[in-house]
Amino acid sequence: MTGTAADATPPVQLQNVTKRYGRRTVLDDVSFDVPPGITGLVGPNGAGKSTLVRAILGLVRLARGSVRVHGLDPARVPRRVRAMTGVVPEDDATVPGLSGVEMVQYAARLCGMPATEGLRRSHEVLDWCDAGQERYRAIETLSVGMKQKVAFAAAIVHDPAIVILDEPTNGLDPLERRAMLGRLVSLARDHGKTILVSTHVLRDVQSICDRLVLLVRGRVQLAGQLADLTGSDTTSMRLRGTGQLADLVGRLATRGIAARLAHDGDGLIVEAGEAAAIREVWAEALGAGVTVWSLEPERRPLEEVFLAALAAADAGEAQHATA
């Protein structure tokens, strides 16, 4: 509909967004951009993620700051902003009594699509979501996973430029979860959509997101490219391959290069960041008869980054309180 990856300005921009409920500050000077691609919005419960999503939709009045969605102010033109946005809420958010396909068609018609075209498009997106014949069942009788599919289909039925998802993999089995993440990646990479995923599942963020925004107590604690956040402060490499990896550990030790088998069983972790050391790792791997599939900088687990950021936030809070 609107907005493409070619636009120079990020589709969603937040500048000094502050929101208070009475005396409680829920969002405190939040500033970040959401470029095309997939951005993960993570944070502990009560961090202000839902309020942030509502601010983007123009549902809450801000105490300070501004939100721009494709250059539009949601507070002034909420309908236009919502017309280019699709939202998958965390809660069921369905209309009891409708069937799955009727629910999606209802969403399409609320967005202004004609009834017949809305029905055709509903079936199209439900097919893409692999909804099967379940789509004809009353929505209150559907499984959690199926409800999630219907909610996702309802969010994208009008082909929005921006898709916001709150816990999109909640209640999904591993296969469905993988399929859902695949759809998000496809929307972002093949169709140029801007996707903001609010989730607690860090594994999902690590597997599909390009960027990460960590919100703690209403403040942005961490924001940036996921690759930068998880790989910038490490000198470790992960070597994946087949052969006698334990032997390779011993051979590297004789060269003064620390190495250990990865805890997750996925190759070796080698403490070598410099180019010379990497060349030696290659040479020793050849000598040990190990077939190397990949040798790449080891990323810090996102969970580690998340916990470190939380600890930093706590420390900052304590310091502030002491002062």
Add this chain to the structure above:
Amino acid sequence: MPLHDVGYRGWQGTTRQGLAAGVIATTGIRLAWKSRWLRRVMIFAWSPAIIFAGGFFAFEQAVDDASKGGGFSEAGRLDGFGMIGSLVAESLGGNLDDPDQARRLVWSRLLLAFMRAPQAVLLAVVVGLVAPKLIAGDLRAKAWLVYFARPVSRGDYILGKVGVLAAIVCLVTLLPALALWVLGVLVSPSAWVAVATWDLPLRIIVAAAAVTIPTVLLALAYSSLTAESRIAAFAWFATWIACWITHGALTGADMAARGRPEVASLQAAFGDDGFDDGPPAFRRGSRSQRRLGWLAQAAGIDRTTDRWAWLSLFHAQGVVQAWIFGIEKRFTAAIPSLITLVTVTVGSLVVLFLRVDAPTRT
């Protein structure tokens, strides 16, 4: 993979904004109509129309009989439906010697009685069945995000929900009343009767609006105050019953203070200024008047019982409807009731606008 899965494709069609209220209303009506109870009540709600249709038919039969020989005043000469029709005309104050004048008056009063006595009560039941779930259900299912995350404003949402209820209310009040008018024209001796009573359909529409708007908005306001539709339903029925009892108690106290029984008050009311002239038979307290006294009361003939009407939505609507049908000719008598209806309407609208998207702000 489904047979027709063509993958995700962009959509380049044209959307039309501003139709959300209509979409909400039509979908809501379809969902409400799925209720078996509602369908049953609707069938029941149309049954009084059959009785009133009999009234129209009997009256027109009396007119026809009278035109063939003898007048209304010679009721003793009429048989069957003609006899009943003459009694109806007499009870409702029709001028027995002037068929056109009598028709206007009797039809107006029959229509008012129909909209007041059975339909207003049935309306309360129908609204009590449908309205509580309309917004409370959305709050409970968190369906407000279905609307407010899309290009739907508070006004669209409220208008859509009002549309659902208004359509159902109109099915109970407006449509059968209009059907009665059409039937009256069809059973009358001449098609010119439609021209002579052209204003009645308009009055029916305005009278139905006077019932629909405050009733619907109040019921929706209750629904928006809770996520439990049972509580909203209880509040709705409790309000009607409490208002009714209060009105009845105060009216009864008035009557007791004046020491006049109800029938006497009816007789007294007939001679008062501002009302259509009552039939001589009514002034005499005839047997027909006693038999059909309830009809006269529902038709707004007895004004002494309306002193406290403004306290009760049902009775306030009755007074305003009587004024709309031209039966209550004094505008000042309708003012307190009008104020009540306007207050309920405005208050309900304020509550609705504050409440419907409240969850998005917390």
